[in-house]
Amino acid sequence: MLEAFLYVGLPYLALALLVVGTAYRFVFRPYSVTSLSSQVLEKRSLAWGSVPWHLGILVVLVGHLVPFLVPGLWQAIVASEPVLLAVEAIGMAAGVMALAGIVVLLVRRVLVARLQSVTTVVDLLVLAVLAAQVVLGLLVAVLHPWGAAWAPGTLMRYLHGLFTLSPDLGLVSEMPPAVKAHVVLAFALFALVPFSRLVHAFVVPVGYLVRPFQRVVWASARRAESVAVLPGGDPEEGRRGLMRGLAGVGGAAALMAVGVFDKVARFVKGDDMTKAEKEALLSQKLERLEQTAEQRALELERMRKELIPIAKLGELLPAAGKYFIDFEMRAALAFKGADGAPILISAKCTHLGCTVGSQADEQGRILCPCHVSYFDIKTGQPNEGAPAKTPLPHLGWALRGPDGKIVAQKPAGRALEGTFDPSLADHEVCVIRDTDRGAV
Numbered sequence: 001m002l003e004a005f006l007y008v009g010l011p012y013l014a015l016a017l018l019v020v021g022t023a024y025r026f027v028f029r030p031y032s033v034t035s036l037s038s039q040v041l042e043k044r045s046l047a048w049g050s051v052p053w054h055l056g057i058l059v060v061l062v063g064h065l066v067p068f069l070v071p072g073l074w075q076a077i078v079a080s081e082p083v084l085l086a087v088e089a090i091g092m093a094a095g096v097m098a099l100a101g102i103v104v105l106l107v108r109r110v111l112v113a114r115l116q117s118v119t120t121v122v123d124l125l126v127l128a129v130l131a132a133q134v135v136l137g138l139l140v141a142v143l144h145p146w147g148a149a150w151a152p153g154t155l156m157r158y159l160h161g162l163f164t165l166s167p168d169l170g171l172v173s174e175m176p177p178a179v180k181a182h183v184v185l186a187f188a189l190f191a192l193v194p195f196s197r198l199v200h201a202f203v204v205p206v207g208y209l210v211r212p213f214q215r216v217v218w219a220s221a222r223r224a225e226s227v228a229v230l231p232g233g234d235p236e237e238g239r240r241g242l243m244r245g246l247a248g249v250g251g252a253a254a255l256m257a258v259g260v261f262d263k264v265a266r267f268v269k270g271d272d273m274t275k276a277e278k279e280a281l282l283s284q285k286l287e288r289l290e291q292t293a294e295q296r297a298l299e300l301e302r303m304r305k306e307l308i309p310i311a312k313l314g315e316l317l318p319a320a321g322k323y324f325i326d327f328e329m330r331a332a333l334a335f336k337g338a339d340g341a342p343i344l345i346s347a348k349c350t351h352l353g354c355t356v357g358s359q360a361d362e363q364g365r366i367l368c369p370c371h372v373s374y375f376d377i378k379t380g381q382p383n384e385g386a387p388a389k390t391p392l393p394h395l396g397w398a399l400r401g402p403d404g405k406i407v408a409q410k411p412a413g414r415a416l417e418g419t420f421d422p423s424l425a426d427h428e429v430c431v432i433r434d435t436d437r438g439a440v
Contacts, residue, residue: 021194053101340422
């Protein structure tokens with residue numbers, strides 16, 4: 001219930017507040033839509049904070065926005081290892097730059113006496129949340145690297161589901177805690193926008209581009225002399241250069257929009273399917289409902305039983321694992337060990353929860369194809385340098401005869417109980433519930 005609120009309810013609530021609150025301020029309080037610059041009160045530390053913050057966060061936002069708008073193009077780009085390394089390095093550098101800038105701005109608001117009188121609680125809250133969000137982003141980049149490669153298939157699909165009114169909770173609910181917190185805090189920031197200075201991000205100074213040219217005349221002769229020697233050239237030429245730059249950015253944005261225009265147009269246009277297409281869509285929905293019902297029935301069965309039958313002992317193989325679903329409704333694998341005893345091991349990668357492969361290599365390792373981690377079947381340990389840092393947990397097993405009696409069992413992390421005979425090929429291998437930890 002809490003996850004449904006955090007990853008479905010909170011996003012829609014935050015987006016509703018963003019749209020309605022921002023529109024209210026623009027319509028009923030237009031003069032409040034400003035950042036209320038404090039440069040007049042203090043400008044030295046402002047420059048050291050504002051410039052790196054804006055440069056860093058703009059790069060980070062582009063790195064988040066492009067995979068969301070054109071995930072296919074982005075995945076094709078980062079499929080090259082050198083490009084992926086460059087993207088990760090640039091993102092990390094931009095994140096560190098943004099963090100340094102926001103920390104300077106936060107400290108400046110707290111310590112500079114002249115700013116304290118114009119600083120509100122909301123200002124400090126926004127700066128603190130922004131700093132925490134950047135820290136979480138850096139933690140995700142460090143603890144779960146190569147996000148540029150795995151995010152389009154997970155988080156970006158989750159965001160697309162939100163905007164198409166078909167959110168998939170499973171895409172984010174199994175993510176690591178740092179990723180979950182990063183997502184929740186992002187939507188919390190959206191909710192804060194209408195109540196803070198962040199609303200000025202929606203103000204585009206279009207009037208500046210067409211207003212009459214203004215010349216500043218300095219009353220101080222020393223100031224006029226110092227300004228006269230500064231580089232910059234003709235102000236009108238500078239404005240024309242700005243116009244050319246904006247035209248280039250606008251053209252690039254238009255090209256990017258082509259990739260998503262068709263889907264947006266279909267969403268706005270509404271239902272124009274034929275009868276056959278509607279029947280096919282309803283069939284797909286019915287199939288999904290049936291799959292969901294089967295999953296719930298299986299989950300109920302797991303809750304009621306202490307043993308889950310997997311296969312006959314003689315059916316298990318040393319190098320080809322047999323998939324099954326454990327007590328926590330997670331994928332697991334069953335192998336036959338060198339001594340003929342079963343080896344039951346979780347099939348959920350400890351990095352980001354991908355399902356590992358069932359085929360063991362010549363070294364007795366199974367592969368997680370998402371980010372290339374090899375796990376030893378006997379120990380569960382990942383290979384050195386793998387993205388996964390913790391081993392796959394083993395599950396307890398029991399050997400049940402045709403008469404229903406348990407002849408041997410080995411709870412997870414404990415010694416063998418009973419007498420195991422590898423010749424009992426017709427006996428059934430079952431996964432047992434771990435009484436110390438609840439479900440295995």
